[in-house]
Amino acid sequence: MTTVSQLRKAALGLPEVEEGAHFGMVAFSVRGKGFASVTKDGQVQLHLGEAEVEAAVSAHPSGERLFRNGALIGFRVPVADIDGKDLNALVRVAWFHRAPKRLAAALAEADAGTKPADCDLPAAIGRPATHALLGAGLTTLAQVATRTRDELLALHGVGPKAVRILSESLAQKGMSLR
Structure with a gap:
């Protein structure tokens, strides 16, 4: 079972990531842009592009698309339902999705x-x-x-x-x- 501490390690291992809070959730951002968070009920929320969201939904049946104001912004899955390797990969993809281009290129x-x-x-x-x-x-x-x-x-x-x-x-x- 994956834990929030594993998410924290995966996120903080990436360049220029800061941990903070967003609407009462543990949240991770790169240069002020949030890319991952954990709800109080243990759901990992990741900002992903449309193709990545569709791949994540098909790979993780307990996950769901995340919408804001009717627009697809990412993927949500219970932290306990995703293995560490998959979580690390998704956190990395979310970071690349939100990081500035030069930082991502580096x-x-x-x-x-x-x-x-x-x-x-x-x-x-x-x-x-x-x-x-x-x-x-x-x-x-x-x-x-x-x-x-x-x-x-x-x-x-x-x-x-x-x-x-x-x-x-x-x-x-x-x-x-x-």
């Missing part, structure tokens, strides 16, 4: 394994950790320094060894984790 490049020109992450942290950091919008050591050890370890693909290597690289540049 994450798509990271997903493709393309490092930005200014990326100074040490190669020794390994591909999974590099991919996780790039996916979270952390392309430089200076950006990594804005995070805590626990925040980095919460990213799927970043383990203790990667955090140690990042800490050592930061120390060489006179910086440290937050």
